[in-house]
Amino acid sequence: MKNKKVAVTGGLGFIGSHLVERLNENNDLVIVDNQSSGNIKNIQDLDFSRIDTDFGDITRVNLERIFEDVDYVYHMAAVTSVPQSVNDPLRSNEVNITGTLKVLEAAKKCGVKKLIFSSSSAVYGETASLPISEKNPVNPLSPYAVTKVTGELYCTLYSEIYDLPTIALRYFNVFGPKQDPESQYAAVIPIFIDKILKNQRPVIYGDGEQTRDFVNVKEVVDANILAAESNETGSYNIGLGKSTTINYLFEMIKETMKKDIKPVYKNERPGEIKHSVADISKARSLGYSPKNDFTDELTETVEWFKKLN
Numbered sequence: 001m002k003n004k005k006v007a008v009t010g011g012l013g014f015i016g017s018h019l020v021e022r023l024n025e026n027n028d029l030v031i032v033d034n035q036s037s038g039n040i041k042n043i044q045d046l047d048f049s050r051i052d053t054d055f056g057d058i059t060r061v062n063l064e065r066i067f068e069d070v071d072y073v074y075h076m077a078a079v080t081s082v083p084q085s086v087n088d089p090l091r092s093n094e095v096n097i098t099g100t101l102k103v104l105e106a107a108k109k110c111g112v113k114k115l116i117f118s119s120s121s122a123v124y125g126e127t128a129s130l131p132i133s134e135k136n137p138v139n140p141l142s143p144y145a146v147t148k149v150t151g152e153l154y155c156t157l158y159s160e161i162y163d164l165p166t167i168a169l170r171y172f173n174v175f176g177p178k179q180d181p182e183s184q185y186a187a188v189i190p191i192f193i194d195k196i197l198k199n200q201r202p203v204i205y206g207d208g209e210q211t212r213d214f215v216n217v218k219e220v221v222d223a224n225i226l227a228a229e230s231n232e233t234g235s236y237n238i239g240l241g242k243s244t245t246i247n248y249l250f251e252m253i254k255e256t257m258k259k260d261i262k263p264v265y266k267n268e269r270p271g272e273i274k275h276s277v278a279d280i281s282k283a284r285s286l287g288y289s290p291k292n293d294f295t296d297e298l299t300e301t302v303e304w305f306k307k308l309n
């Protein structure tokens with residue numbers, strides 16, 4: 001993508017800041033982010049002559065003014081954690097549903113070329129068949145998952161009745177540098193790395209034989225760019241297409257960090273799904289082709305965390 005004007009809601013967050021970094025090379029950017037979980041530090045090394053920022057809340061700022069002359073809108077801002085949505089469903093509804101609707105409405109009024117919505121594999125919940133294809137039924141098991149299903153439905157509706165091209169990317173478990181380990185809602189990879197760096201024993205819930213599909217953030221950025229440039233609409237799985245157990249993940253991280261630490265096993269957390277792996281054949285039709293460099297990507301992630309400590 002070159003010489004475009006691109007808006008990124010949530011552009012100071014983990015995934016958003018990587019997308020902003022990539023697009024900053026050749027495009028003008030406008031970021032809307034209230035820094036509730038993201039941070040301006042995530043993009044501090046970039047060329048600010050081509051970046052505008054608005055630190056407002058997507059539910060309150062004047063999005064029509066912000067999206068003026070914008071070619072593409074990446075909508076990534078959200079209450080991003082499942083437990084957070086369980087603790088405060090009204091807030092996740094406000095940001096993830098009302099906020100998404102406001103973003104869609106402004107994008108429609110401004111005539112943007114396409115809106116790319118960050119959805120989640122959480123829409124599938126516990127699913128009967130693996131690998132999970134987009135044909136599997138949605139089965140939301142948390143307020144967060146309900147907001148993502150609803151966001152997708154609104155995207156489809158805006159494409160159908162208002163001619164606003166939209167596409168939804170259902171990310172699986174994304175990892176990489178800049179993922180926050182401190183938040184009480186942090187993801188498993190940053191938590192494991194952070195604990196091991198501090199010579200503490202990370203907790204594994206259940207027997208550790210549950211599986212996830214871990215995909216590097218660079219692949220997710222690629223998928224986002226391909227999604228904007230393609231004429232396709234609808235929902236697409238974005239994962240690696242490979243399942244990893246939490247026990248194996250722990251061993252890999254321990255080995256990468258050359259530390260001999262044992263995890264602490266605790267009771268399974270209620271509502272957690274047992275297995276997840278993406279069927280990515282639909283995304284491959286967009287040109288998405290993730291590399292299977294898990295070891296190198298973990299090493300890069302670990303190195304980034306070491307610099308923080």
Ligand SMILES: NC(=O)c1ccc[n+]([C@@H]2O[C@H](COP(=O)([O-])OP(=O)(O)OC[C@H]3O[C@@H](n4cnc5c(N)ncnc54)[C@H](O)[C@@H]3O)[C@@H](O)[C@H]2O)c1
Nearest residue numbers: 010012013014015033034035036037038057058077078174
């Ligand atoms: N990280 C993953 O593994 C993963 C998996 C599936 C889906 N997703 C989705 O991808 C998107 C990006 O996730 P992330 O991991 O980068 O999370 P993140 O929390 O790092 O980023 C979200 C960003 O949105 C901003 N934000 C939140 N509420 C806002 C509001 N009301 N107004 C303006 N800005 C607001 C936050 O400050 C943050 O910068 C989210 O929509 C998330 O649901 C992420």
